Amino acid sequence: MTIKTVKDIDVTSKRVLVRVDFNVPMNSDGIIGDDTRIRACLPTIKYLIDKHAKIIICSHLDRPHGKVEESLRLAPVAKRLSELISRPVRAMKDCIGPDVENAVSKMHDGDVVLLENLRFHPGEKENDPGFARALSRLGEVYVNDAFSVSHRSHASIVGIPKHLPAVAGLLMENELVKLGKLLERPEKPFAAMMGGAKVSDKLGFMENIINRVDLLIIGGGMAATFLKSEGYRVGKSLVENDRLQYVRDLKEKAKSLDVRLFLPVDVVITEDIHGSSGTRTVPVSDIPDGWAIADIGPRTISDFSQALKECKTVFWNGPMGVFEIQEFSHGTHAMATVMSKLDAVTVIGGGSTVEAVTKMGLEDKMSHVSTGGGATLKFLSGETLPGVAALSEKMIVV
Ligand SMILES: Nc1ncnc2c1ncn2[C@@H]1O[C@H](COP(=O)(O)OP(=O)(O)O)[C@@H](O)[C@H]1O
Ligand SMILES: O=C(OP(=O)(O)O)[C@H](O)COP(=O)(O)O
Numbered sequence: 001m002t003i004k005t006v007k008d009i010d011v012t013s014k015r016v017l018v019r020v021d022f023n024v025p026m027n028s029d030g031i032i033g034d035d036t037r038i039r040a041c042l043p044t045i046k047y048l049i050d051k052h053a054k055i056i057i058c059s060h061l062d063r064p065h066g067k068v069e070e071s072l073r074l075a076p077v078a079k080r081l082s083e084l085i086s087r088p089v090r091a092m093k094d095c096i097g098p099d100v101e102n103a104v105s106k107m108h109d110g111d112v113v114l115l116e117n118l119r120f121h122p123g124e125k126e127n128d129p130g131f132a133r134a135l136s137r138l139g140e141v142y143v144n145d146a147f148s149v150s151h152r153s154h155a156s157i158v159g160i161p162k163h164l165p166a167v168a169g170l171l172m173e174n175e176l177v178k179l180g181k182l183l184e185r186p187e188k189p190f191a192a193m194m195g196g197a198k199v200s201d202k203l204g205f206m207e208n209i210i211n212r213v214d215l216l217i218i219g220g221g222m223a224a225t226f227l228k229s230e231g232y233r234v235g236k237s238l239v240e241n242d243r244l245q246y247v248r249d250l251k252e253k254a255k256s257l258d259v260r261l262f263l264p265v266d267v268v269i270t271e272d273i274h275g276s277s278g279t280r281t282v283p284v285s286d287i288p289d290g291w292a293i294a295d296i297g298p299r300t301i302s303d304f305s306q307a308l309k310e311c312k313t314v315f316w317n318g319p320m321g322v323f324e325i326q327e328f329s330h331g332t333h334a335m336a337t338v339m340s341k342l343d344a345v346t347v348i349g350g351g352s353t354v355e356a357v358t359k360m361g362l363e364d365k366m367s368h369v370s371t372g373g374g375a376t377l378k379f380l381s382g383e384t385l386p387g388v389a390a391l392s393e394k395m396i397v398v
Contacts, residue, residue, distance in 0.1 A: 001384075001388075001393060002393060002394040003167070003168050003176075003388065003391045003392065003393055003394060004167040004168065004391065004392045004393070004394050005167055005168045005169070005170065005172075005173050006044060006047060006048070006143050006167050006168070006169055006170065007047075007170075008167060008394065009141060009165060009167055011048060011051045011053040011141055012051050012052050012053065012109075013052060013053070013054070013109050014053055014054065014139075014140045014141050015053075015054045015056060015104060015107065015138065015139045015140045015141070016048055016053045016054065016055055016056065016139060016140070016141045016142075016143055017056045017058065017135065017136070017138055017139025017141070017142050017143070017160065017164065018041075018044065018045070018048070018055060018056065018057045018058070018142075018143045018145055018169065019058055019059070019142070019143070019144050019145065019146045019149075019156045019157065019160070020037075020041045020044075020057055020058070020059050020145050020146050020169075021037055021059060021060070021146040021147070021148040021149045021371060022037055022038055022041075022057075022059035022061065022074065022077045022081075022114075023037065023059065023060055023061055023062060023148075023149070023351060024036075024037050024038060024061075024077065024351070025351065025352070025355055026061070026076060026077075028071055030075070030076035031076075032076060032077070032080055033355060034351075034354070034355035034358055034359070035080055035084075036354050036355070036358055036363075036369075036371070037148070037351065037371055038077065038080055038081055038084060039084065040171050040371050041145050041169070041171055042084060042085065043170040043171065044143065044145045044169035044170045044171060045057070045081075045085060045112070046085065047170060048143075049085070049087070049110055049112070052109040052110055053109065053110075054104075054107040054108070054109060054110075054111055055110075055111065055112045055113070056104055056107075056113050056115065056138050056139055057081075057089075057112065057113065057114045057115065058095055058114075058115040058118055058135065058156055059074060059077070059114070059115075059117070059118065059146070060117055060118045060119040060124065060149065060154075060156075061073075061074055061077070061117045061119070062119075063119065064117060064119050064120055065119070065122075066119065066120070066121060066122030066124075066125065067120060067122075068120045069120075072117055072119075072120075073091075073116065073117060074091060074114055074115075074116055074117050075091040077091075077114065078090070078091035078114040079091075081112075081114065082112075085112070087110075087112065088111075088112070089112045089113070089114055090103070090111075090112070090113045090114070091113075091114050091116070092113055092114065092115050092116050093116055094115070094116050094120075095115035095116045095117070095118050095120070095121065095135065096115075096121070096131065096134040096135055096138075097134075100115065100138065101137065101138065104138050115138075118135075118154075118155075118156050123155055124154050124155050124156060125152075125154055125155075126155070127153055127154055127155045127158060127159050128155055128159075129155075129159065131155045131159070132155040132156070132159025132160050132162065132163070133159075133163060135155065135156060135159070135160055136159075136160045136162075136163035136164050139160075139164055140164065140165075141164060141165050141167070142160045142161055142163075142164040142165065142166045142167070143166075143167055143168070143169045144157065144161075144166065144167075144168055144169060144172055144387055144388075144390075144391060145168070145169025145170070145171045145172050146172070146387070147171060147172045147175040147176070147370075147371055147372050147375055147385075147387075148349075148350075148351070148370075148371040148372035148373065148374075148375045148376075149375065149387070150172070150372075150375055150385040150386065150387025150388055151372075151374050151375040151378045151379075151385050151386065151387070152386070152387070153386045157386065157387040157390065158386050158387060158389075158390045161390040161391060161392075162390075165392060166390060166391045166392050167391060167392060168388075168391055171371065172388075175370060175371065175372065175376075175379075176379075176388065178368045178370075179347070179368070179370060179376060179379050179380060182313065182315075182345065182347060182368070182380065183379070183380055183382065186212065186312075186313040186345070187312035187313050187344075187345060188214055188312060188313070189214040189215060189310055189311045189312060189313075190212065190213045190214050190215070190311065190312070190313040190314075190315075191213060191214065191215035191216070191217060191307065191308060191311045191313070191314045191315070192209050192213045192215070192216055192217070192314075192315050192316075192317075192377075192380075193217040193218075193219070193304070193308070193314065193315070193316040193317075193318075193335065194206070194216070194217065194218055194219070194220070194222050194316075194317060194318050194377075195218070195219040195220020195221065195222055195223075195317075195318030195319050195320045195321075195332075195353075196220050196221055196222065196317065196318025196319055196350060196352060196353070196373065197220070197221040197238060197318075198318075198373070198374060199221055199222055199225055199238060199240050199243075200240050200243060201374050202222065202317070202318065202373075202374060202377060203222075203225070203240065203243050203246060203247065203250075205374065205377040205378045205381055205383075206250055206377075207250060207253065208378075208381030208382060208383060209377060209380060209381040210250065210253055210254055210257060210259055211257065211381075211382075212380065212381070212382070213259060214258075214259060214260065214311075215259065215260045215261075215262065215307055215310075215311065216254060216259055216260070216261050216262070217262040217304055217307060217308075218261070218262065218263050218264075219264060219296045219300070219304065219318075219320040219321070219331060219335075220296075220318045220319050220320050220321060220331075220332075221237075221238040221318070222318065223237075223263060223264050223267070223293060223296070224237035224238055224239045224293050225238075225239050225240045225243055225244065225247055226247055226251075226263050227263060227264070227284055228241075228244060229244045229245075229247040229248050229251070230263075232284050232285060232287070233287055233289070234287055234293065235269070235287045235288060235289050235290055235291040235292055235293075236289075236290060236291065236292045237287070237291075237292045237293040238292070238293075260307070262303060262304060262307050263284075264284055264293075264296045264297065264300040265283065265284060265297070265299050265300050265303060266281060266282065266283050266284060266296075266297030266298065266299045266300055267281070267282065267284055267287065267293045267294075267295065267296060267297050267300070268280070268281050268293070268294050268295035268296070268297055268321065268327070268328060268330070268331075269281075269282055269287055269288075269291040269292060269293055269294060270291065270292060270294045270327075270328070271290060271291055271292075273292050273294055273322055274325070275294075275322070275325035275327060275328070279294065279327050279328075281297045281298065282297075293321075294321055294322045294325075294327075294328040295320060295321025295322065295323075295327075295328040295329070295330060295331045295332075296320045296321060296331035297331075298330075300331070301330070301331055301334045301335070304320075304335060304338075305334065305335075305338045308335075308338050308339065308342060309338070309342065311342070311344050312343075312344045312345065313344055313345045313346075313347075314339060314342060314344055314345070314346050314347070315347045315348075315349070315376070315377075315380060316335065316339060316346075316347070316348045316349070316353060317348070317349045317350045317353055317373045317374075317376060317377055318350060318352070318353060318373065319331075319332040319352050319353055319356055320332045320334075320335055323352070323356045329356075332356050333356075333360060336356060336357045336360050336362050337360075337362070339362075339365075339366065340362040340365035340366065341365075345367045345368075346365075346366045346367045346368075347366065347367060347368045347369075347370060347376070348363075348366050348368075348369055348370065349369075349370035349371070349372050349373050349375075349376035349377070350370075350372065350373025350374070350376070351371075351373060352373075353373065354369055354370075354371070357369070
């Protein structure tokens with residue numbers, strides 16, 4: 001499939017609606033913890049500025065469940081973007097409606113506006129046709145530069161392209177080219193290391209990636225569901241109780257495909273995942289009721305490190321523990337350090353995983369830092385992302 005990019009169409013003086021993923025870590029004071037995802041979109045935004053387009057940017061932030069949450073407004077992101085491109089970025093109070101349409105109609109060439117969090121409207125997640133239509137009225141051309149959310153069939157991803165010429169942004173193009181190479185011929189052994197907290201989403205993608213990898217390494221918030229499926233007591237750890245049989249089936253499939261599965265053998269536990277109480281390191285068989293897994297333990301770090309050292313290709317998505325809290329960051333830091341020293345193709349993906357690796361200053365030691373977590377996992381499973389399928393295809397003249 002050959003898709004059109006922003007360079008294949010005329011954007012000069014046009015209203016260009018750009019879907020990005022500015023879902024960045026931000027605290028309650030609006031301080032952005034890691035701006036990687038904003039910087040990643042700069043090539044597209046700067047290209048459009050150079051071409052004198054009118055640039056209307058839209059994004060989600062976190063998961064506000066279809067209603068306004070003051071702490072999830074995008075104004076701090078507009079401020080950061082403005083600093084990065086050294087020009088004003090107007091933050092709108094909504095993403096659709098007469099005020100937005102009015103503001104957009106008054107834009108000059110080279111102006112940049114950032115619409116409010118798309119997920120304040122339930123229509124975004126529901127892919128409501130009316131919401132998609134209202135968004136599409138703002139632009140004359142649509143650019144998808146949000147690779148990391150293109151696994152979601154949301155209105156701004158698959159709905160808008162029904163109404164506007166739809167092309168890929170330069171970040172999207174870069175992700176597809178780099179990850180496409182990995183997908184074509186991954187040098188073996190190929191490992192996927194999975195962690196993080198979006199357990200049910202990522203479990204869904206695992207049954208496909210398992211066909212491609214030789215090793216599957218499970219840590220972070222994914223681990224407890226696997227351990228519980230083997231009969232371990234996991235206290236109040238993050239568990240997807242309705243996916244236990246799915247996980248058992250997945251393990252059977254791994255066995256039949258000769259995929260080696262690595263699970264934690266010891267874990268760091270806590271009574272309070274937010275870090276205010278003490279911690280203990282225990283074998284996975286000794287997790288008391290009322291305690292939760294917050295990180296992988298030292299024996300597990302050693303096992304996982306040994307396993308990774310055998311590999312020629314490694315994809316890692318999802319922190320090994322609640323890395324935002326220092327006591328629970330050792331597993332994530334250890335795996336990042338090991339990956340940075342491997343003689344292998346190393347790909348990391350996902351907002352939190354990239355944040356952890358960037359904070360350690362190790363991003364340049366990886367072969368590719370993908371903005372996507374779930375999206376990258378789905379792409380590397382060989383599935384077409386709905387957001388990519390929705391883009392206009394290039395005509396190849398033979
Ligand atoms: N054992 C665990 N229990 C609960 N949350 C965890 C655990 N391990 C990691 N996490 C959390 O997972 C979150 C990131 O998950 P996720 O969004 O799936 O990763 P990514 O953004 O890299 O795709 C982090 O905020 C981290 O604190
Ligand atoms: O952070 C994201 O994905 P990731 O956690 O897979 O890296 C994207 O912004 C998608 O967010 P979503 O998983 O709430 O749809």
